[in-house]
Amino acid sequence: MTNHQASYRALTAHRLFWPVVVLVVMLAANTVYRPSFLSVQMRDGHLYGSLIDILRLSAPLILVALGMTLVIATGGIDLSVGSLCAISGAIACLHISRQPDQNSFGAVLTALALGLGVALVLGAWNGVLVAVIGIQPIIATLILMVAGRGLAQLITEGQILTINSDPYKAIGVGHLLTLPLAIFLAAAAALLIAAATRRTALGLLIESVGGNARASRLAGIRSARITLLVYVISAACAALAGFMMTANVSSADGNAAGLWVELDAILAVVIGGTSLVGGRFSLGGTILGALLIQTLTTTVYAMNISPQTSLLFKAVVVIAVCLIQAPGFRARFTRRTTPIATQAAVVEQPKEQVRA
Amino acid sequence: MTTLSPAAARTWSRLPRRHVPVLATLVLLLVLYGVGVSQYRAFSNVQVVFNVFIDNGFLLVVAVGMTFVILTGGIDLSVGSVVAMTAMVSAFLLEKGVPAAPVLLVALLIGPTLGFLMGCVIHFFDIQPFIVTLAGMFFARGMCTFISGSSIPITDGFWTRMSQERVGNPHGNFVSISVLIAFAVVAVAAYTLAYTRLGRNVYAIGGNAQSALLMGLPVGRTRIAVYTISGLCAAIGGILLSFYTLSGAPLIAVGMELDVIAAVVIGGTVLTGGSGYVFGTVLGVLVLGVIQTLITFDGSLNSWWTKIVIGGLLFAFILLQRLIGIRYK
Amino acid sequence: MTPSRPVLTMTGISKSFPGVRALDNVDFRLFPGEVHALMGENGAGKSTLIKVLTGVYGTDQGTVTLDGEQVSFTGPMQATAAGVSTVYQEVNLCTNLSVAENIFIGREPRRLGAVRWGEMRRRARALLARLDLDIDVNAQLGSYSLAVQQMVAIARAIDIKARILVLDEPTSSLDAGEVAQLFRVMRQLRDDGIAILFVTHFLDQVYGITDRITVLRNGQLVGEYATNELPQLSLVEKMIGKELQVLERLDEQSRHDVAAPAEGTPLLDVRELGRRSAVAPFSLAIHEGEVVGLAGLLGSGRTEVARLLFGADRADHGTVRVRGTPASLRTPVAAIDHGIGFCSENRRAEGIIAELSVRENIILALQAARGWLRPIPRRRQDELVQRYVQALSIRPADPDIPVGNLSGGNQQKVLLARWLVTEPRLLILDEPTRGIDVGAKTEIQRLVAQLSDGGMAVLFVSAELEEVLRLSHKIVVMRDREVAAQLTNDHSVDADRIMQSIAAGATHEGVPS
């Protein structure tokens, strides 16, 4: 086996290799369809182009999906994130809209604090239902998913609340060093979560609770606290995403903000290689998954795929991503060419190595 | 010598234990109904109960299919879209002048076929059910809008009859034919789960798929079967929905998968698989139906309070269910 | 009596996992009407060979021939259909189903396609009676202890009218009585011409029932021998590939008869602790440096006692004092705070976190006690892991592979290491030597003795009476979920005496009044 082959093998065996391939293929397809797709220009002192759009628009999804990753790693699921986005955005916008000077920094900060605070409380509510009362996560968070939408609309009184605040708007569309500020915020959140989970023992404990809850309890892990914490983190991420979504259009729409974002977020997590059963999680994979999903959405618009067929297109891409990523699929696919003996080294370990 | 005679005192407390969640749900459902009766006079009409069945027949059928999937520890997000697609295809074909019988056949084949394919992908390629059925959901919904952007009315005689036939006293209390079909599906499903090998394998896989495999059970076949069954139930649900609305609409049953999952879980089935009953699912569907009826009867809530109250009632219900469950553990 | 033609021949079997060559060109033969022991250290490749046979794993190389016909099973379903019935090492049953179903699922008695529940229960009862096990076949399997589950798995396997019966460490948590019962059944089956493949780490069992022995070492075949021609000493030699040392140690490891330091305030003093429908209230004092053994039959409630003391189950009766001060052991966290550690008998469901690495599994309890904000520095982790990987000879010695990829015995050692790194004051070990090979077992026993000399108290639960006798200062005998007797382990106590007190019931010797 040559050195070259070995490194190729190591590369393709990497968990995130195939999602990256799909991402690149999608970008390439866009470029073929419209060569200027990749071009990025300088306009008014910041960068402008479809790529930048993808980054900026994926920021909220990345945030929500990061929080979701931790929840899923504990073996749970959080359906309420979409409603939490709407609630926190609505609260912030409501507060700002009541200010005489909507551009005041202080007012915006208070608005953010209020929105975040409420989200944290609601996240804790989810956490208590799951960790303390022991309700199945999907149902526990479904409650807030339904009622939260109502809360958000209650806050905006069913109207779209438009605000006119430059500092707030900056969260969604502002720029820093020629790049959208939202990207930096998402990156900062990602770094923070990565540090909080990988620099401390939190990540280990989360994976342990998700991997085997009974064993974790007997090992002395206070799993209730950990579970509570991840739901709170997830809510905080959703709140930040909610600020971005509302700032992006300078208005809070209790009904539409964050609608169905939970599905996209779960999809991003799963594409990123985290199992819905819980256990090992990958933050990098999640970010990649979110970028992939946003690229898919943008592709539909950029290639002007008719709305009637866009869902079919999405279905095809999603299936392609999972198939190409699935070790089982590639094993079947490569069996004809690779001697079986070396195959085991290429194929990644599933959770339990059992052949069906 | 090994003697592990369970103390007589334990026998009584153990036997009903696995039924406690279902019994608790039943009791709470009756309490909920009682609340309705005490608050609104018209609530005590028998027809109100019948209407809950008439209005949720299709949901019940789909939930029964979902029960199979969840019992194996899987999930099927495609059901809402498959329901819509089935209705849409039926409406489309009928509009094109195809007679009712072949339309029924085609409509009943599409769902299971899609389910079968999804089951195969899940099993053979070892991909998480969530993502596969999500793609299935996109696909089926995409097919709906692809067939037609707007709703297609059904005027076919058979469909109209199925829709408007009243079983019972046509001027008093009656149910629709769909309700009878739904009950038949429930009965068949309950029998399958309790008395056939397929059904027992479903429970075994949900308990521990790896063990089931090592015990020599046909894990792959069973897994593919449950997604096929869920597809079939979604297809039947789609037909019932097309009876119910006499049309196919591209956006109908959006988000239905969540209602269905909620119904199954409220009915006491555990999402990780291995425990639950079809009867529980029936109760779960009824709980959702009664909550909605309560809100309509109230008629004073605005749109957002409606959502908040639904969430609140759901919460109260699940909390009580859970607390009763803990007490009897 | 060996017929000329083997019912099963495996030739040149190789199987690799990423980074490990689990089987390397192994040959194996099995004749009808024989009991054949497959021996080897932990991680030698026994379970892997079995799983290759039943089609759980595909082979890299080699052929499997069944009754002269080459076969290649793609899964246990096919293997079962071809007459190979298997009890795998980890109990592989569905704990959510009833006992009866676990025995019959897949081949339920049916009429017109419908499962006949009544008939199934009746047959289950009859079958369990044959194994001398009297349990409620209607109850959920999960409500029974691991040992009972193991018996149920055996019941399932022997009821499948198979040509080959494969038993991978079926006796690891059974005590003498059950083992004897099992052997009786095995002999019957053997006499009916069934070939039995039997894996165990108990040498006396090997010599008690098997006809021939195949030894594996590091995935390679060492040889095939007739049992009566291979003395114990050379068997061990062949397994570990070294000479005698271990056996010498085995011998020198005599009764742990340092006078019990049973004076002063006990480390742990429980009075009338109990839990409805689990254990009747009992009192027990454990002193520093004391090893207390728990003896009793299958289902006598030893595990329940251990779980109560650790707070894994909540007691509904009684008081607890730790070093004289009243304490509450309502949760594992509380128990750990008081310096108690607990190694569960059910390593797969309550022990290892399969996905996490060996390192992470080892430091888990220590990390949990420190809280998530104070991660154990990487260097310290390496140090600890290194130490215990060596001390317990965990193999492969790579701390970064997922623990689920280790062999059963090695997983058990990882669990033990998890608690040893926390340096508890009282360590509760429920069947700690389950599935551990002879060499490692003596290591562990020595370690326990050493730790207790260093002041640590140990509560030791084992189905192997010898082991309890060898290690304990005090022996608590359980019967029918009650503490039947507490004996000081002086020279007057031996296995017979304990069996007597189990049989006789409450003799209440030395129970604090």
Added chain:
Amino acid sequence: GNSDTGGKGDDGKITLGFSQVGAESGWRTANTTSIKEAAAAAGIDLKFDDAQQKQENQIKAIRNFIQQKVDVIAFSPVVESGWDTVLKEAKDAKIPVILTDRAVDSADKSLYKTFLGSDFVKEGRLAGEWLVEQEKVATGPVNIVELQGTTGSAPANDRKKGFAEAIGANPNLKIIASQSGDFTRAGGKQVMEQFLKANPKIDVLFAHNDDMGLGALEAITAAGKVPGKDIKIITVDAVKDGMQALADGKFNFIAECSPLLGPQLMDLAQKVHNGEEVPARIETQETTFTQEQAKEALPNRKY
């Protein structure tokens, strides 16, 4: 038994059961508010139900209204088809039905008394006609992009249809791209961003509602173009924010779709209850707004 008189009080108050589509937009909320206020003003006992955008829920609500024996049932159908069965039940129970906002496609017109609402096709047509008028003089091609509402929804289908019909009059007018923005600002903005990148020359934007237009506005500004000048913007609805944009010169034209049906509905309900004859179809008073008209109308815009 069925002897219950349900919501009908003895004081002769009319009970109106109204099933609303949901609260999916500001427009819809204004519609709900109008109906509630008008009911209170007219002394009608209103039973309000929110169907959360689901036809199934609306059918359930109507069934429950029948059980409660309300005097009149009104509802805004989520979709056009599929109402025959439940409307027949209402008819059998002798409860008159009024449709609001959207029509249904029942062949049996006796199933409901009357329809009160807007004509989505007409709104699209008005928008298109205004554009045809504007571009009369255009010599070269005029590139139009369209932001559709939620795929498969009636307003999206109808407005698209009406607009396409109207601009068919001038072959210079060409829709070069058409995508769904889901009726939301965020959707409108995101889609418009890509439109702008894919198509260097966009002359006109037609958005199926104000919200998508408002979202697109931001995208246009960010791309360095001047909305209302470089790109003409035509929308439907005329909610307050939209009118403001129109008055500010950022939009160019809005076809109104009025949500204020309340008073008319109550009036109809009373008439229908009293057995008076009512016209089979009543269209709400709707106009169109240009920038100048918007400046005038803005100060007393309610929603």
